[in-house]
Amino acid sequence: MPGSITNVAVVYYSATGTIFRLADEVRAGAADTGADVRMRRVEETAPLPAVTRNPTWVDHVSSTQHIPVATHDDLLWADAILFGTPARFGNVAAQLKAxxxxxxxxxHQDLLADxxxxxxxxxxxxxxxxxxTLLALYNSVYHFGGIIVPPGYKNHVIDGPGNPYGSGHVTGxxxxxxxxEESLTAARSQGRRVADMAAALKAGFAVKVA
Incomplete structure (x- = not known):
C-alpha cells in the first residue's frame, strides 16, 4: 500500500572484510531513507586450509558470525536486493554464486521478478x-525479471571510486x-538510491492494484 515501509536486503560475500565494510555502508544508506534493511552474509564454502592460511580471513570469518546467513525468505521479503561480491578473475565469487x-x-515461480x-x-x-564482475552478476537478474538500478554517475559520487555499474573499492x-571515505560515500549513496527507487516502484504497483 502507498506509504508502506520498503524492505531492502543486502546480501554479500566477504573473505577479509572489504565487501563487508561496503555492505554495511550500503545498509546505512538504505536505512537513511526509512527502509527496513536486512544485512545477510552467504555461507563460507572455501576449504578450511585455504581460509586458515590467511589470518585476516580467519579473523573476519570469526568476527562476523553474528550476522545471519542469507535465506530464500530474505529475498522473498525484500522489495530491493543488493548483492556484494569481491571480483574473482572478473567474475562473481563462488560463495555468492552458490x-x-x-x-x-x-x-521458476516468478518470485524474484519485479x-x-x-x-x-x-x-x-x-x-x-x-x-x-558486476555485469556477470547482473546476468542472473535479467533471468529473474528484476529491475537493475545502478548508481550511474548521478551526483558524481563515484567519479573517484567504483564505476557506474556499482560502487567498489581497490584494495591494493x-x-x-x-x-x-570516497568508497564509503559511493556505497551509502547507492544504498539510498536503490531504496528510493524501490519505494517508488512499490508505491506505483500499489496504485495500479488499487
Missing amino acids: FIDTLAGLW KVYSAFTSTASLHGGQES EDGSVAVG
Whole structure:
C-alpha cells in the first residue's frame, strides 16, 4: 500500500572484510531513507586450509558470525536486493554464486521478478575486473525479471571510486588499502538510491492494484 515501509536486503560475500565494510555502508544508506534493511552474509564454502592460511580471513570469518546467513525468505521479503561480491578473475565469487544457484525454485515461480536489484564489488588492482564482475552478476537478474538500478554517475559520487555499474573499492595487491571515505560515500549513496527507487516502484504497483 502507498506509504508502506520498503524492505531492502543486502546480501554479500566477504573473505577479509572489504565487501563487508561496503555492505554495511550500503545498509546505512538504505536505512537513511526509512527502509527496513536486512544485512545477510552467504555461507563460507572455501576449504578450511585455504581460509586458515590467511589470518585476516580467519579473523573476519570469526568476527562476523553474528550476522545471519542469507535465506530464500530474505529475498522473498525484500522489495530491493543488493548483492556484494569481491571480483574473482572478473567474475562473481563462488560463495555468492552458490547461493544464487539455489534460487531456481523461486525463479521458476516468478518470485524474484519485479524487484529492484543492484550490486557492488572490490578488486585488488585498479583494472582488476570490477565492471565485468558486476555485469556477470547482473546476468542472473535479467533471468529473474528484476529491475537493475545502478548508481550511474548521478551526483558524481563515484567519479573517484567504483564505476557506474556499482560502487567498489581497490584494495591494493596486498590488500592493505582500507576502504576510504570516497568508497564509503559511493556505497551509502547507492544504498539510498536503490531504496528510493524501490519505494517508488512499490508505491506505483500499489496504485495500479488499487
